[in-house]
Amino acid sequence: MVSRTDDPRHLGQCNKRSDAMSPEIDLMISIHLLHETLEARIEAADLDQTVPKNDILMLIRLTEPMRMGSLAEEMLVLPSTLTAIADRLEEAGLIRRRRDPEDRRAWLLDVTDKGRALQSHIMALSAEMFRSVTGLSAAEIGALGQMMHKVRRNIIECGYTQELMK
Amino acid sequence: MVSRTDDPRHLGQCNKRSDAMSPEIDLMISIHLLHETLEARIEAADLDQTVPKNDILMLIRLTEPMRMGSLAEEMLVLPSTLTAIADRLEEAGLIRRRRDPEDRRAWLLDVTDKGRALQSHIMALSAEMFRSVTGLSAAEIGALGQMMHKVRRNIIECGYTQELMK
Known part of the structure; x- marks a missing residue:
């Protein structure tokens, strides 16, 4: 299988879009995609009915x-x-x-x-x-985890969670 | 304001939980929290009715x-x-x-x-x-962006997006 990362046209397009788009918006789109994918996989796995x-x-x-x-x-x-x-x-x-x-x-x-x-x-x-x-590798998961812990603390300290209580 | 990160009891509890929980599950919980918070903030901002x-x-x-x-x-x-x-x-x-x-x-x-x-x-x-x-600082947003680009490419290459088409 040829990986899409080896296709220079695809990589070029990625870089072009990233330059034009603000890193924050770009991240929001990525986080949304990851969240939806995880939800769909959990749904599909049907862990325990x-x-x-x-x-x-x-x-x-x-x-x-x-x-x-x-x-x-x-x-x-x-x-x-x-x-x-x-x-x-x-x-x-x-x-x-x-x-x-x-x-x-x-x-x-x-x-x-x-x-x-x-x-x-x-x-x-x-x-x-x-x-x-x-x-992601185990090391990358560790690094991402540290960053997301910081995010989680910030969300809780700033009181953003009040909107989510249900 | 006293930050919760300065409270040793709170930090201790955070560390204890992280050790016991797998880093992947811990990350899923963090990503879910960030996603829901962003959605709620976007909803509350009511950018353009x-x-x-x-x-x-x-x-x-x-x-x-x-x-x-x-x-x-x-x-x-x-x-x-x-x-x-x-x-x-x-x-x-x-x-x-x-x-x-x-x-x-x-x-x-x-x-x-x-x-x-x-x-x-x-x-x-x-x-x-x-x-x-x-x-997060601008540098941290940059680092997180790079990691999330890798995640996004993986999700697309592996065909997980097929479940999300709607």
Whole structure:
């Protein structure tokens, strides 16, 4: 197969467009493309039909026991939405609630053994999918991750997440 | 204002989560957050109420005259969808169609003076918005742009865009 990157006409066109377009707009277009591609791949992979997508998003975040408040903040959902998701995951035997030993008034969410198995399966599939969609090496993924951590902190510190709560 | 990055407890928590979570999943979460924030900001800015969002996406891509086929491919839309958008933008006096001097059978889309003014306004606002949302310096935006170009090429070369055509 001849790669399109070896086609000088194609490369020339890329460079020409990049010069003319502001780097910020160019990045917005790239981020939109990556986001839509990942969503479509997740949709197509149909990871686990018995668990809704939002619930999977909670499950993969529970790599360690977390307070419900922190998790709601991180997932940008209202506490009532989070409670509904947690109820469904607990019903399915994938997570459990337990008292926070550091603060007996607070509750921690934790993954059960059954939940851990599904979590590992989803994480392995997702990581593989991300690498094949982006074509980035492990080192590049590390560098991109550092930059995106900075972006994430900025978004949270500036309060932009308020618009996203739902 | 005390920045959350100066709070050692917050930083500690960030690091702990990053270690436990695979870098790919962590990146997917960051990209999702950035994408949703940008969408919400664009929605809130309400750049030009007379022009639908999809039409604005075409307008900002026309930094130079382009063939309709190339533009449809780049925007990941079907030629029929692109024709409908082009009709609306032409009707509004923002773009014009003209014969391609290099191939008289083909048509080029080009921006009118009125379209150029709106395009410049939107691009300036969008670039400013992107910088404030991400908090990245010009150098970091450049580095991120290079990496995302590689990602974009990979997505196109691997044919993942087929799922996105609409």
